[in-house]
Every structure is written in C-alpha cells, then in structure tokens.
Amino acid sequence: xxxQILYTQWKWSGLGIVAAALASFxxxxxxxxxxxxxDPTWIDARxxxxxxxxxxxxxxxxxxxxxxxxxTMAWTNDHRGRHVYALTLPLPRWHYVLLRYxxxxxxxxxxxxxxxxxxxxxxxxxxIPPGLxxxxxxxALRFGLAVLLAYSIFFAVSSGTTRTAGYVIGVVAGLMxxxxxxxxxxxxxxxxxxxxxxxxxxxxxxxxxxGRWMLIDV
Amino acid sequence: xSNAIETKNLHRRMGKTFEIRELSLSVPTGSIYGxxxxxxxxxxxxxxxxxxxxxxxxxxxxxxxxxxxGDAPRVLARTGYVPERPHLxxxxxxxxxxxxxxxxxxxxxxxxxxxxxxxxxxxxxxxLSRLSKGETGKLMMLLALAQSPDLLVLDEPTDGLDPVVRxxxxxxxLDYVSQRDATVFISSHLVHELERICDWVGVMxxxxxxxxxxxxxxxxxxxxxxxxEAPSLVSDTPFVLLxxxxxxxxxxxxxxxxxxxxDPMKQYFEGVGARLREVVDLDLEEGFVELLRTxxxxxx
Numbered sequence: 001x002x003x004q005i006l007y008t009q010w011k012w013s014g015l016g017i018v019a020a021a022l023a024s025f026x027x028x029x030x031x032x033x034x035x036x037x038x039d040p041t042w043i044d045a046r047x048x049x050x051x052x053x054x055x056x057x058x059x060x061x062x063x064x065x066x067x068x069x070x071x072t073m074a075w076t077n078d079h080r081g082r083h084v085y086a087l088t089l090p091l092p093r094w095h096y097v098l099l100r101y102x103x104x105x106x107x108x109x110x111x112x113x114x115x116x117x118x119x120x121x122x123x124x125x126x127x128i129p130p131g132l133x134x135x136x137x138x139x140a141l142r143f144g145l146a147v148l149l150a151y152s153i154f155f156a157v158s159s160g161t162t163r164t165a166g167y168v169i170g171v172v173a174g175l176m177x178x179x180x181x182x183x184x185x186x187x188x189x190x191x192x193x194x195x196x197x198x199x200x201x202x203x204x205x206x207x208x209x210x211g212r213w214m215l216i217d218v
Numbered sequence: 219x220s221n222a223i224e225t226k227n228l229h230r231r232m233g234k235t236f237e238i239r240e241l242s243l244s245v246p247t248g249s250i251y252g253x254x255x256x257x258x259x260x261x262x263x264x265x266x267x268x269x270x271x272x273x274x275x276x277x278x279x280x281x282x283x284x285x286x287x288g289d290a291p292r293v294l295a296r297t298g299y300v301p302e303r304p305h306l307x308x309x310x311x312x313x314x315x316x317x318x319x320x321x322x323x324x325x326x327x328x329x330x331x332x333x334x335x336x337x338x339x340x341x342x343x344x345x346l347s348r349l350s351k352g353e354t355g356k357l358m359m360l361l362a363l364a365q366s367p368d369l370l371v372l373d374e375p376t377d378g379l380d381p382v383v384r385x386x387x388x389x390x391x392l393d394y395v396s397q398r399d400a401t402v403f404i405s406s407h408l409v410h411e412l413e414r415i416c417d418w419v420g421v422m423x424x425x426x427x428x429x430x431x432x433x434x435x436x437x438x439x440x441x442x443x444x445x446x447e448a449p450s451l452v453s454d455t456p457f458v459l460l461x462x463x464x465x466x467x468x469x470x471x472x473x474x475x476x477x478x479x480x481d482p483m484k485q486y487f488e489g490v491g492a493r494l495r496e497v498v499d500l501d502l503e504e505g506f507v508e509l510l511r512t513x514x515x516x517x518x
Contacts (some may be wrong), residue, residue: 002374004318008318011309081305081306084271085306088269
C-alpha cells in the first residue's frame, strides 16, 4: 500500500524532487566556491564570514521551496478528482493522510541527504581559516528540520479545500495590502514586520528559518 | 430475506434548495436493484451517503450489515464502486491503475483483472488521460469487478457509452453476478437498460423515494386502461388511479393509468356502470414516467 502511494507521489513530483536534490547538493559547494574558500591565499575570517552569510540566505529559501513542492504535489491529483478515489479506498481517512504524508516525507529525504553529502564535500574542499570550523552535520540537520516544517505546513494547507487555501492566502495577502496602504498614507506603523519577526524569532514557530545558516562558522 | 443495504429515514441537506428526506430503502441481498430517477433527483447523493463519502445528518444506514459511516472502510473493502464521473488518476497507465487499486484490496483477483482487460481490449500501457469514454467506463468496471466485491454500487455506469460498449460492460457485470451471489445497486436514468437486468427497482424524485418494489410487480402493476362511459367521479377503486385523461378522438372514452392492477379488478367497472375496453401493459419507462407525473402532481 505504502509502496503504491510512494510511487504515485514520485510520479507526480519526481522531476521537482530531482531538481531540488541537485540544487541541495550544489548549494553548499557554491557557498564555499562563491565565498572564495577554495583559494588557498584567502585566510581572512573577517572577510570570509560575511561572504558565507550572503549565501546562507539560500538555505531556508530552498527548504521552503522543497516543502512547498512536496506538500502541494501530494494532493494535486486527489484535488482534481475531488478526493472521490481516495475516499472510496477501504481505509480510514487518517490512515490515507498518514500514507500520503509519509510518502512525501520519504521523497524529501533525498534532497536533505544530498545537501548533507554536498555540505560534507564542500567542507573538505574549503580552505578554512584558523578559528573557523565547518558544520556540515548541523547544517544538514537544520535543513532537514526546516524542510519537515515547511512540508508539514504546506501539506496541511493543501490537504484542505480550495476555499481553505484561499482563506490562508487571503489573510496573508490582506495583511500585505493593508501594510502598503498604511505606508502610502504616510504613517510609520509597521504591521507585517512585527508579525514576521514574532514568527521567525524564538519562541516563534518558524524560528528555524531565521538566523544564520552557516556551513563554516566560528 | 436479509438486506445488503438498508437506510431508515436518511436525511441530508445539500446547499439551500436540495435535500434527501426521510429516505428508507431496502436492497435485498443477492438482488440487482435498479435505482431510477431523473437527473438531479438525488441518486448520486444517496449513493455517496450509503458509502460514507458524505455524512448523513439524520436517520441510519447499514451496508453489508455494518453501520455507515462508522464502519465505512470495512464496507468499502467489500464494495466495488463505479462513480458517475471517472475518479482515477489520469497520469496513470491502465496497468499502473490496476496495480495501485490492487494494493488496497485483499480480495483483488489479478487473474480476473487480466482476463477482463483482454476481454475489454484494454492496452495496459495506455495512459488514462488518453482513454475514450468507453475505455474509461470499461476500466472502472474492471477495477470494481476484480476486487471480488460482495456489493457493487454503480452510479450511471453506462451513461454516455455507445450501445456496443454498454452491452460489453453489462455482460461482464452479469457474468460476475452469476458466478458470485453479489448484490448490485445500479443507478441510471436509462430505464430500458435496467428493465432487462434488474429484479428490484426503486424510484427517486426530489430527494425522496417514490416507490420501491420487485421489478415484476412494478411492470405488471402499472397499466393503461381504455374506459368508456365512466362516471365523472370515481371512488373506492381497488387500484391506485395515477392519471385520468380524455382518450383520442377515434376511440373516444378515457385513458386511465393505474397502479396495482390485477385482472379480477375488471368487475369494478361493471359495478360503477363503466365499460373497460382495453388493458394495455406499460413498459418500465412508461410506468416510470407515469409514476413521476403522479408524484409531481399538485397535492401528491
């Protein structure tokens, strides 16, 4: 049963997963290349860290994108058939949801593992200045948790009806529009930024996406 | 006789204007039950309630001896369902659809599936998105039958199919039923099709069950009578008078459409001073139309 569900999910999102896996593998390598750590003459940690930090923004973005891909693709075909096929299968609804969730998670392990492999390879390729260290395991673990969180959220949102997804998108879009209107009126009131800060700083639920995603750090 | 499906006072409101009301129907085990009704009468909603796809807000529903929706997964494991609109994943090939479906049913009969695929001329490498309406209909019937179900619930399974494909699909269904003592619940508005295969019939209209009886009773009981010299007011008829109309110009008299007719009832006309000229059998479609006409008449 799980194998068949996994197969369907692979069929629907395989291309995206392969692309995400490649991006995940390449990103740490690009990080060290882009920061110039492969250059043996580069030893100034003070100059290296900002360059690495610049690249670190790409990790949470990639984790979000992978979560979005996995979460939405898990349900696309069921939505098309108005879930009739899924509902007529002889298993409780929670069981079917768990199978779909598990299958998506299993597929998303591929980019996470490849990021881990890429990070280890990049760590070895890099010339690390004294006082700095490579953290490929921590980075991969953080990336994995971020993917898990993003996937779970998008999976839950897209499992609902189009109306539910519409409400979620509507609230977010409404806040954005309100913020723009407030700024246009000349007021300094910040509406979105404090909410965003609350969400991405401890104890916010999306704290994992904020902060520094450093492959090489002190 | 036990019932494969039994609903009592089932109720469900759909939107603002339509509701299934006080629906009590009984489908005897082993029967082929034709579920008739015009488009929009509530046939599909009733089926969805019976399979637990929708939750009823009143009454009760038992299918294969188990309560719905509480025990829906167990019931669905023994039920082959062909929905009104194709529900399968169109990205699949036929072979993939068969393997996917098989994974969920312990009773899946792979040999029967292969046999039906050959019989229906289905190429297992063909993608579902490229199938014709007829091929999709055949595939859905194949999947339902290969599950080896005790109950088949078919929602307009031959709607839109050409007569050749329709015959192929129904013949496979009848072969299956003859091999296993399965119950078939088949909804359709193609009355002639049901007339050939069903032994029970239920008629829906406006979310209510208008009639439910053995097919033979339904067919034999509804007659068109040509009557002359009938009194303007009739009462205490031994049959149900569904309609009374002026006859055509040639023969004169009146045409009565009655339900529950039996030959000894001819004597009634002598008693009221009328003359019964002719008794005409109505086929299922005519009976169905007359039944709905009476049901929809003001004050019905």
